[in-house]
Amino acid sequence: MVHKLADKKTRKTLERDDFRLLHYAGEVTYCVVGFLNKNNDLLYRNIKDVMRQSKNTIVRECFASKESDGRRRPETVASQFKSSLLGLTDILMSKEPWYVRCLKSNESKQPGQFDDMVVRHQVKYLGLMEHLRVRRAGFAYRCRYDVFLQRYKPLCPATWPYWRGVAAKGVEVLVQHLGYLPDEYKMGRTKIFIRHPRTLFATEDAFEVCKHKLASRIQAQYKGYWQKGQFRRQKEAATKIETCWRGVQARKEKGRRQWAVKVIKKFIKGYMARGEATTTDNSEYLAFVRQNYLNRLKDNLPKMVLDKTSWLTPPPVLTETSEILRQLHMRLMVRKYIRGITAQQKAQLQLKGITSVIFKGKKDSYPQSVSQPYVDTRISDQDINMKVLQMIHHEGIKYSIPIVKYDRNGFKARPRQLILTQTAAYVVDDAKIKQRVLHTTLKGVSVSTLSDGVIIFHIASEDDKQKGDLIMQCDHLFEALTKLSVVANKQSAINVVQGSVKFQMQAGKEGIVEFSSGQESMVYKDKNGHLMVVSTRTRAR
Numbered sequence: 001m002v003h004k005l006a007d008k009k010t011r012k013t014l015e016r017d018d019f020r021l022l023h024y025a026g027e028v029t030y031c032v033v034g035f036l037n038k039n040n041d042l043l044y045r046n047i048k049d050v051m052r053q054s055k056n057t058i059v060r061e062c063f064a065s066k067e068s069d070g071r072r073r074p075e076t077v078a079s080q081f082k083s084s085l086l087g088l089t090d091i092l093m094s095k096e097p098w099y100v101r102c103l104k105s106n107e108s109k110q111p112g113q114f115d116d117m118v119v120r121h122q123v124k125y126l127g128l129m130e131h132l133r134v135r136r137a138g139f140a141y142r143c144r145y146d147v148f149l150q151r152y153k154p155l156c157p158a159t160w161p162y163w164r165g166v167a168a169k170g171v172e173v174l175v176q177h178l179g180y181l182p183d184e185y186k187m188g189r190t191k192i193f194i195r196h197p198r199t200l201f202a203t204e205d206a207f208e209v210c211k212h213k214l215a216s217r218i219q220a221q222y223k224g225y226w227q228k229g230q231f232r233r234q235k236e237a238a239t240k241i242e243t244c245w246r247g248v249q250a251r252k253e254k255g256r257r258q259w260a261v262k263v264i265k266k267f268i269k270g271y272m273a274r275g276e277a278t279t280t281d282n283s284e285y286l287a288f289v290r291q292n293y294l295n296r297l298k299d300n301l302p303k304m305v306l307d308k309t310s311w312l313t314p315p316p317v318l319t320e321t322s323e324i325l326r327q328l329h330m331r332l333m334v335r336k337y338i339r340g341i342t343a344q345q346k347a348q349l350q351l352k353g354i355t356s357v358i359f360k361g362k363k364d365s366y367p368q369s370v371s372q373p374y375v376d377t378r379i380s381d382q383d384i385n386m387k388v389l390q391m392i393h394h395e396g397i398k399y400s401i402p403i404v405k406y407d408r409n410g411f412k413a414r415p416r417q418l419i420l421t422q423t424a425a426y427v428v429d430d431a432k433i434k435q436r437v438l439h440t441t442l443k444g445v446s447v448s449t450l451s452d453g454v455i456i457f458h459i460a461s462e463d464d465k466q467k468g469d470l471i472m473q474c475d476h477l478f479e480a481l482t483k484l485s486v487v488a489n490k491q492s493a494i495n496v497v498q499g500s501v502k503f504q505m506q507a508g509k510e511g512i513v514e515f516s517s518g519q520e521s522m523v524y525k526d527k528n529g530h531l532m533v534v535s536t537r538t539r540a541r
Contacts, residue, residue: 026125101126139186139193141200145171148192152178152203154210178203289315297325305333348373354491355482362496365451369478378402378476379417388419388428395421399483403427404473405434408505411471411525418472418480420487425457427470435467439488445481446501447494448515452535453477454523456503456513469503471513471531473523500530 001020003011013029014020020029043051051063103122106113123129145167153159153170156177163170171192175185186193194200270285293315302310314322341349351374359366379400381389399420404413405427416434419426425442427435437459446456455477457470474480485491500514511531518534526532 026121101128139195140197141194142188142191144191149174152207154214155203155206178206286317290318293318293322297322301329302333305330305337351482351486354485355478358481358485358491358494359478359496363447363449363451366478374479374482379419384417384419385428385431387431388426388433391433392419392421392426395423397421398487399480401474401476401480406471406473406523406531408468408471408503408511411523411531413473413523416472418474420483422487425484425488427472435470437470439490442488442490442493444493444495445484445490446497446503447477447481448501448533448535449496449498450515450517450533450535452515452521452533454513454515454533455481456501458503468506468509471503 001010001014001022003014003016003018006014006020010020015031017032018029019032020027022028048063052060054060103119103126106115106118149159149163149167149170152174153161153163156174158173158177159170168187172187175192180199184195184199186195267285267288270282270288272282293312297312300310300312311322311326352370355366355369377397377400379402381397384400397419401418403416403418405416406413414429417426417428419428424439425437426433427437437457441460443458443460446458448454453473453475455472455474457472459467459469461467481494485494498515500512502510502512505511511529513531513533514526515533515535518536520534521536522532522534524532
């Protein structure tokens with residue numbers, strides 16, 4: 001078909017110098033411009049010789065003799081094509097055939113543009129549809145066992161990284177792990193045949209996913225290998241540094257030991273001559289002894305004035321110095337303590353001092369009473385009978401405390417109140433004054449050496465009708481007697497006796513109070529008429 005004979009629609013796609021032939025694969029367009037130059041053929045040499053022998057001068061000039069006299073005939077286009085074809089055939093036969101169909105997406109050669117008519121035309125005349133039908137009718141993919149196993153072995157743990165055995169057996173294990181159905185593949189003698197393309201595509205998709213995991217694993221292995229090498233190099237460097245540092249430390253240690261040996265030798269000589277006068281041999285040792293003792297004494301000084309035992313024992317060379325320092329430190333602690341106490345604490349200490357003079361080392365319960373503070377009174381004015389308070393208020397109440405009074409005849413216990421004023425001691429019940437004892441008539445006070453709280457007032461009287469001595473029991477014995485000794489100035493009249501005490505029941509008649517220790521504290525009248533006071537040694541007052 002030429003431009004002149006074509007219809008209007010076809011002329012739009014043909015130039016004036018073009019013509020189109022209908023082949024089995026479709027329409028092919030040729031251009032006449034340069035057609036002869038592209039398809040010319042060389043003349044044989046013998047024909048050129050004949051043309052040079054022509055009688056026509058123009059013909060002879062066209063075929064001038066410029067070539068060599070060789071006898072070999074030049075290759076024609078057909079022979080060149082045949083030679084090229086044979087060479088291509090040899091190359092293809094030495095390779096595994098793998099056909100790739102290339103399709104032209106558009107006529108303008110632009111990327112991203114697809115012409116459906118052009119693509120459909122190429123698919124139709126390249127025979128791709130017939131080829132697909134043939135492949136689908138049989139097995140669409142075939143591959144040798146070793147190649148298939150080498151490519152897809154990462155998909156199965158049993159075949160990765162190495163399969164030690166026959167390749168066919170490895171492929172069978174691989175496809176079973178991938179879940180191939182029996183009708184999807186066949187095992188040949190040297191190859192595996194896969195029927196459906198979707199099976200191969202699924203395998204390829206799984207392989208693409210697996211490649212990322214393999215890459216990560218290879219990367220991790222490489223990083224681990226690199227880090228191990230880095231660690232090995234760092235360890236070697238650290239070992240070298242440690243070796244050098246240990247050498248330096250060893251040399252320093254050697255110097256210190258040499259110095260220590262010299263010092264020890266000096267101290268041994270000084271220790272051997274420590275009792276002698278200061279000489280060149282023991283002067284350093286004695287200086288060390290003094291300094292060491294003073295440093296230890298600085299960190300172990302007594303913290304309390306009453307601490308008499310924690311002072312460090314001095315070496316013989318510092319005996320006198322240690323005693324002087326102990327006295328100075330004691331004075332310093334006393335001064336600090338005195339400056340720090342209040343007026344109330346000072347009054348407490350004065351009372352405790354009086355108690356200590358009277359009872360220390362004499363009465364069993366005294367050590368337990370040291371830590372108990374004294375109070376101004378044990379009974380408030382509201383708890384004293386109003387009439388009694390009016391009667392004795394002008395004398396000035398100094399101290400009051402609840403007591404238990406024992407009758408002189410039957411020793412019956414009666415709860416009472418003991419009130420100390422500036423002039424007398426009053427025994428009071430809930431309504432009236434039961435007995436008044438002037439401080440001037442109080443001959444003495446008796447208590448036992450045990451831990452009981454019984455107090456006996458010995459009263460001097462010139463009147464035969466005067467009541468006898470006063471027997472009572474008090475829970476705060478030390479506090480009450482200390483207050484009495486201060487108010488009545490009767491410190492020397494308080495006696496601590498052992499065993500029994502005689503008392504005046506009434507004029508001309510005496511009674512006895514016997515003191516003893518037992519498992520339980522009690523006060524009772526014995527069959528012999530004596531008042532028995534039993535106390536435990538562990539009871540605190």
